[in-house]
Amino acid sequence: MDLKFSDEDLAFQKTIEAFCEDHVSKETRQKIALGHRLSKQDIVDYHKVLYEHGYAVPNWKQEWGGRDWTSIQHQIFDDVTAAYDCPRRLAFGVSMVGPVLQAFGSREQQEKYLPRIARLDDWWCQGFSEPGSGSDLASLKTTAVRDGDEYVINGQKTWTTYAQHADMMFILTRTDNECKPQEGISFMLLDMKTPGVTVKPIILLDGYHEVNEVFFDDVRIPAENLVGQENKGWDYAKFLLAHERFGIAQIGYAKNQLNRLRDIAAQERTEDGERLIDNMFFSQKLAEIEMDLTALEVTNLRVLSDVKNQSDLTFAGMLKIRGSDLNQKLTRLIMEAVGPAAAVEQQDLVLHGRNEPPLGPDYAGGAAPSYLNNRKLSIFGGSNEIQRTIIAKAMLTA
Amino acid sequence: MDLKFSDEDLAFQKTIEAFCEDHVSKETRQKIALGHRLSKQDIVDYHKVLYEHGYAVPNWKQEWGGRDWTSIQHQIFDDVTAAYDCPRRLAFGVSMVGPVLQAFGSREQQEKYLPRIARLDDWWCQGFSEPGSGSDLASLKTTAVRDGDEYVINGQKTWTTYAQHADMMFILTRTDNECKPQEGISFMLLDMKTPGVTVKPIILLDGYHEVNEVFFDDVRIPAENLVGQENKGWDYAKFLLAHERFGIAQIGYAKNQLNRLRDIAAQERTEDGERLIDNMFFSQKLAEIEMDLTALEVTNLRVLSDVKNQSDLTFAGMLKIRGSDLNQKLTRLIMEAVGPAAAVEQQDLVLHGRNEPPLGPDYAGGAAPSYLNNRKLSIFGGSNEIQRTIIAKAMLTA
């Protein structure tokens, strides 16, 4: 047993720190530090910087630009970029459809799409969830009917993150109704500019336009846009979700939030002039969350450094549950630390940037919106209730 | 709205206080204050004192010695006796079989048993739970077969509190197997000295002999010991359980425990010489539990003073859940307040009294056993999980 980073890892860490310091937009990082929202351009610019430095698709096969990093190095990259308030890497292309295409796509699909994903020439979105399917993904109803060299798609997807920016969607469609729900699903690629595609925004609690409904009305896509075999889409989706699990605990994000919380609590003073960080209630919550984070970080490392743990579903679910709980608790504590100034809504500042000075300290405006937005962590991507169901099944059949 | 006690109630309170002070054994009260266990004789003596003063069966019909107290007065009685460390009144005769006999028993049964219950000439126990039936009471299997003027009982009961002291048992038996489980159950009275009855102790976590298994091997009881109609026992049991619900939140007990906790925390000092009651962690827990108790006490009064709330199953379940949680939390805090001295087992002192002085402060020996014993509060008498199930049903069908 040895929990120290190797010299190689420490050097890697320094490299990434220097990259963040020197090459990532300070303005973008400041927005994140204050809980303000990024524009599409902010995200694209960050991706381009990653691409230039070879950090856009490190998880891919080397043939397509991957870096053959160890799990620990991936974690270091995530930790450091989070610590430097960098944006989170857009997952849909890099972590989702990219790996699926590498594993199951045709050579033509790989050559056509992978380089464009790596450069973010195409912005991808994910067409999985449907109204009414919720956590029961396999009950999806959007149909794709083969018609000559095309599939004709009809139906609706929902909770589609950034569909408003997207050029492409990977979509699960029902291609067979005469079998078990899981066996009649196909995995397809769809150009968002195809006639018959309509994107309708869903505004979240914090006022942010992040997710959408997407409607398909006789949308015709080339049959070659089918990935792998027809009716095998459920397998590819499961592969994708397992891949997505990487970094699920969001340790780096939590650490960064904890630091922000400490900073704010050191600046805020109670009614008695005491620093909030010295207040008996607040300091206790800080100490508790630090312990929770310490334990979660070690659990995450236990999973990263052991293939057996990586395939253990009880761990994947636990990282998701504990990670989302912790990050939600941290955004709540930040809001409480800001105090009454967090009650003032400054949506124009948070969403669009505003020239007038903020009301209260600069960290006040983003506190409540971040808290509200983070309620999604325990809902989207498999709710914590679904995670518990999966863990229970894994425990009881072990 | 008016939350003040009436002058009449205040006078009643004073009367009960004087009764406790003047007539209840100080030795018994001291045992309770220290978390030591009572002997059978302690309990019998207390009941006799209650009887002499007309407090043995206040909840009964006046004809049988009842007092026609208001719900609030019953609560005052419970609160005051708890505050004075009096034993809890033995429920099986007074609160369970007594009311059932008054409502459903024959005149002969009433005349034969009720006066003996009131005087505790007969100690009753409850034959409901069975191994394997657990929370699913209706699945009980102990059979009673009519044979001439007798019923022949075979089977087993368990978790039978104080069966080792009991003269009589009221028992649910299966008298019909050919119908819904609830419809084939009868309510009977059984002399514990009848041949074929075997009592086997179950020792609880704290080493205390409080509950038992009771075996029935061709036990013959007179047919006249059937209460009400054959196969209607489930209705009588439900009536009994509704009656038992009275005082379910154990507010008086909780208040008394809170006072004890405060006393101990005022005596104990931390490693730094600070009074435990001034310690930032401990004082916070005290404040929280005081708030919880305040809310629960008002909820209890809302139920007591409103017939509509009394028949609302969401309230009954809530009082049981919150009351048991609170009392369990209090015994845990008392154990924590005592600290390392509570780690020393002094079973001879706690269970039997011992002549040598206790190890550590006199309140140390009873702390852990009381904590362990109180784990039962959320299990026996319908576990908190069963209570939640009942509340959910009531909420969702409302």
Added chain:
Amino acid sequence: MDFSLSEEQRMLQETVGKFVADRYSLDQRKGYMALAEGHDQGVASELTELGLNLVQIPEDQGGLGGDAFDAMVVGEALGPGLVLEPVMEVMTAVAALAGGRPDILEDSNSHTLGLYERGQRYALTAAGTQVEGGKITGAKTLVPNTAGATHALVSASEGGQLGLYRVAMSDEAVTLFNYPLQDGRPFADLQFDGAAAERIDGVGLAEIEAAVARLTIAECAVAVGAMQAALDMTKEYLSVRKQFGRPLAAFQELQFRLVDMNMEVQDARSMAIWAANQANLTTGEALLRAASMAKAKIGKAATYVAEDSIQLHGGMGMTLEYGIGAFAKYLITFNLLHGDVDYHMGRSMRLSA
């Protein structure tokens, strides 16, 4: 001991309940929030006509002479509406801080409150507002709905003494900066650059603290009403919405969560009743302690209900469109005004010692 409502209380409850049902559906409320002033002046006038501002004013001063239970009944009935108007502020705090002056009491609906300052968290000590020679300078934050206000009652120091001053909103030396709270209620910051300030006699720090305590206790009842509405809405959603072929309400875990939420709401209601009773019976530190115990306990319940009602709605809970978020945002904001849970835990412990 009697928990039943008086005839007057039943009437108040019905009147307010009917107003909320008719005028404050979640959809109607969205419409009001979209208006320039952040609420609907017509609806506000209807609300004014209910005369709720009179509830806590003594009868000999033209009010209804109601007690804290009356305020509680109104608050709980208002809760499901998440009304955008400062009903409770006017009913409890303006009435209590008028110093008995008929001109204020008769027109209490036209008064708002400037008691807090930026950077001072929940302090009522007005460190940054001064009065000299009848002129006030400084700034206040979190001033309730100013659209209908002709005057503000503002705390300030004069010669080292804390007092309360009446300032006309129309004074040129008053600058307004309007904003919505997180829950959509229109509030404002006020800046004073030498505006005329008229002292309210007999009102000092103790009176201000007591008035805010009474307001806090009344706001607790509003929160209970809002929590009950969130619970009802969640129960309805679980009953209707199906997943894996069954209504969500058929899942044991979700049933138990509903039960836990119900217990939180009932606990909160009991605590609000207890605090109202204390408000009727006590003054001074005992009153402040009651307000703190209630706000600490109910504040925790509010966070619980806000968060779990979103969670039980799943994705729908995250949308602005679906109504549950409105309750959640209200309950979160409730916790950020007039002292959060930690503030009140601390104060209740200090006052117990």
Added chain:
Amino acid sequence: MDFSLSEEQRMLQETVGKFVADRYSLDQRKGYMALAEGHDQGVASELTELGLNLVQIPEDQGGLGGDAFDAMVVGEALGPGLVLEPVMEVMTAVAALAGGRPDILEDSNSHTLGLYERGQRYALTAAGTQVEGGKITGAKTLVPNTAGATHALVSASEGGQLGLYRVAMSDEAVTLFNYPLQDGRPFADLQFDGAAAERIDGVGLAEIEAAVARLTIAECAVAVGAMQAALDMTKEYLSVRKQFGRPLAAFQELQFRLVDMNMEVQDARSMAIWAANQANLTTGEALLRAASMAKAKIGKAATYVAEDSIQLHGGMGMTLEYGIGAFAKYLITFNLLHGDVDYHMGRSMRLSA
């Protein structure tokens, strides 16, 4: 970064695991507890023969030169046995407090520890024990298993300085009062009325605190092993036991409770690993802080697992006969020794500041 066990660690784990499986079933343990000495001397000898006392002793002093990870591996493997012998006390604290003396290290299994006093809670400052002219007076409490001990290492003050002293148990001026802990482990109070006390050079308060911190971290691993055993037992019970016609494990609520318990155990295990790593890398305040963070976090998990494993067993959980209570009592006692959750929360916060 490497979480895998070394060859030596795997052997330790196997050896201890086999010992527990063969000699420390819950039923066997009950038999040992019923014996006059509160444990079985034969089994204790077998345990001694495993040589676990050598694990933390440096190689040049005849030990195995193991680190805190080795102690952790032993502790976690011992956990399911709830052994009645003071293995961890000897392995970590006696070894650390021997001041490098060969006579103690060679015979560490024959030493017990007198570090706490009645009425002093978790203080290690030995306020009530004095040494003068080589004679010790005072009393110690919570001294581990004395049946196999020829000597006690006792903290005491001499001329205002805290030191550690070796006292022979056979000294006539030593009085023993044996008792079991709540979990059945045989412990004792010791009284000294002028017994001969030999000072251990180089051991003062800082060394005692460090040794207890190392012991605390090792005990955390034992608790993790016990929690895992309680979880496994509960899972088994839910799978086998039927109610309402289905196994209890088919009820969603109980499934989720099992999941929560599993997460508590995994969190605790991670924290024990972290603390062992800190014990290898740090000394002084950083070591004390690591022990406090671990004990606070794992102590909370221990209470959770103890209480919910009883609850999930229902009535069976309340009986002395059925084994789950043995784990629960052990976990509760764990929390009452070497500082409870509040003590360690407080210390970790003070040392962070």
